[in-house]
Amino acid sequence: MSLPNHFDLLATDGAARTGHLTTPHGVVRTPAFMPCGTAGAMKGVHWREVRDAGADIVLGNTYHLMLRPGAERIAALGGLQSFTGWNGPMLTDSGGFQVMSLSDLRKVSERAVTFRSHIDGAKVELSPERSIEVQRLLGSDIAMQMDECVRLPAGRDDIERAMRLSLRWAERSKRAFESAPEGCMLFGIVQGGDIAEMRHINARELVEIGFHGYAIGGLAVGEPQAVMLAMIEETAPALPADRPRYLMGVGTPEDLLEAVTRGIDMFDCVMPTRNGRHGMAFTRFGQINLRNARHADDPRPLDEESEWPSARNISRAYLHHLVRSGETLGAMLLSEINIAYYQHLMRGMRDAITAGTFETFQKQTRAGWARGDI
Numbered sequence: 001m002s003l004p005n006h007f008d009l010l011a012t013d014g015a016a017r018t019g020h021l022t023t024p025h026g027v028v029r030t031p032a033f034m035p036c037g038t039a040g041a042m043k044g045v046h047w048r049e050v051r052d053a054g055a056d057i058v059l060g061n062t063y064h065l066m067l068r069p070g071a072e073r074i075a076a077l078g079g080l081q082s083f084t085g086w087n088g089p090m091l092t093d094s095g096g097f098q099v100m101s102l103s104d105l106r107k108v109s110e111r112a113v114t115f116r117s118h119i120d121g122a123k124v125e126l127s128p129e130r131s132i133e134v135q136r137l138l139g140s141d142i143a144m145q146m147d148e149c150v151r152l153p154a155g156r157d158d159i160e161r162a163m164r165l166s167l168r169w170a171e172r173s174k175r176a177f178e179s180a181p182e183g184c185m186l187f188g189i190v191q192g193g194d195i196a197e198m199r200h201i202n203a204r205e206l207v208e209i210g211f212h213g214y215a216i217g218g219l220a221v222g223e224p225q226a227v228m229l230a231m232i233e234e235t236a237p238a239l240p241a242d243r244p245r246y247l248m249g250v251g252t253p254e255d256l257l258e259a260v261t262r263g264i265d266m267f268d269c270v271m272p273t274r275n276g277r278h279g280m281a282f283t284r285f286g287q288i289n290l291r292n293a294r295h296a297d298d299p300r301p302l303d304e305e306s307e308w309p310s311a312r313n314i315s316r317a318y319l320h321h322l323v324r325s326g327e328t329l330g331a332m333l334l335s336e337i338n339i340a341y342y343q344h345l346m347r348g349m350r351d352a353i354t355a356g357t358f359e360t361f362q363k364q365t366r367a368g369w370a371r372g373d374i
């Protein structure tokens with residue numbers, strides 16, 4: 001059964017696209033980058049700053065939220081928007097990926113993934129049906145099917161086994177989702193590792209099941225960037241042009257530019273906040289490591305032309321001092337600066353695609369990164 005389409009494709013420039021995805025909590029302008037509010041908070045950043053930076057939508061991790069404070073508790077408190085104070089659209093992942101990367105004693109069966117909570121060791125079972133129920137309880141605007149992601153490199157048999165299991169779980173996720181509130185969406189996830197044929201089979205069969213949007217999973221799991229880009233080139237054209245395409249877990253600003261060029265609309269990654277906590281700043285001139293002693297006496301801000309006040313008004317010397325001193329303010333400032341830079345990049349891409357100048361935008365952006373931090 002085909003699901004209603006909430007995506008308006010507004011303009012294209014080559015394979016790059018820009019559009020609006022309408023959710024119950026607001027419109028998402030694509031290409032969009034979703035900062036990760038992992039456990040119901042954007043680590044070290046107020047929601048006000050996330051919104052002011054230009055983010056339309058944030059990601060919440062089902063694995064963390066179901067373990068603490070619990071999905072039923074969040075539902076009783078009015079859902080994620082009321083509970084957290086972020087009143088915009090939220091996408092939640094299925095929890096399956098983080099079970100495999102964060103929990104102990106996990107076991108994958110046809111029925112479900114079972115594991116022990118990394119918080120209190122309690123035994124937990126996560127089936128496709130329970131994952132959809134949890135995402136519904138959280139009040140998600142965009143839910144993700146449960147899937148099995150294989151780390152690369154991997155053998156063909158393992159890649160095919162996980163791809164076919166994910167397809168069966170896609171069917172079950174969709175059946176469990178049927179009675180979702182009006183306007184809420186469910187995205188399928190394409191697996192298939194680094195094998196083009198598997199990607200084509202998975203995409204075709206996923207589209208036959210029918211989803212509001214489609215994620216490309218199984219990437220950014222250890223493969224070289226060239227392999228990731230090749231799999232995007234194999235997969236994106238096999239997905240419906242009028243539905244959103246979401247590349248999971250990606251990535252650096254360079255990854256975002258390359259993937260939008262190949263037809264991707266949505267992204268999520270922990271890098272802006274995680275790298276910020278480690279003293280790294282993302283700027284128009286590439287990444288700057290504020291731990292480096294060369295910044296100790298530098299009165300210049302990160303970027304005198306940035307529209308983000310903390311990037312325009314705070315000296316590198318002070319940021320260096322905060323980072324070296326382990327001051328919390330250092331992590332907070334660099335996290336907001338990085339989220340703002342990612343949103344600046346996405347806004348630039350949307351505007352360039354709309355104007356038909358995306359190729360020039362790519363050249364200018366890469367030239368800025370290549371210039372480095374002078």
Ligand SMILES: O=c1[nH]cnc2cc3nc(NCCN4CCOCC4)[nH]c3cc12
Binds near residue numbers: 093149217218248250
């Ligand atoms: O197939 C997937 N299915 C469901 N969730 C995912 C999440 C994913 N996240 C990554 N990569 C994350 C890479 N990060 C980069 C920054 O540092 C932390 C790791 N790849 C991913 C693949 C999947």
